[in-house]
Amino acid sequence: MTRTSPGQYVRQVRQEIAKVTWPSRKEASISTAMVFIMVALAATFFLFVDFLLAEGVQLLFGLGV
Template sequence: MAKTSPSEFVNQVQTEAKKIVWPTGRETIMTAIMVVIMTSLLGIFFFGIDTFFGAIVQWLLSLASGR
């Protein structure tokens, strides 16, 4: 592998940094809104699943204890 000098390395980094395409403010806001919506939906879904299985476990435990 060829060695690069520090100045050549800095030049390469600057060249690559110029290729970066940053999202617009609107794109950032839309992405943030989608993340909030999806995490909320997943939170509600897993809460429902947890509640459902918790009720099943409680029912099975009540059957096992003879109540």
């Protein structure tokens, strides 16, 4: 395997970065909003499931108040 010089490495990195298709500001903001919405939905779902499981354990074993 041949070693590349630091200058050649930097040129190769710049060539690869030029090939990247970056999202527009609108696409990035929509994706960010969708991530926040999905996180909120997942958190709500797991809060509900946790509550149901806690109630079930309390009912089954008579633990807690």
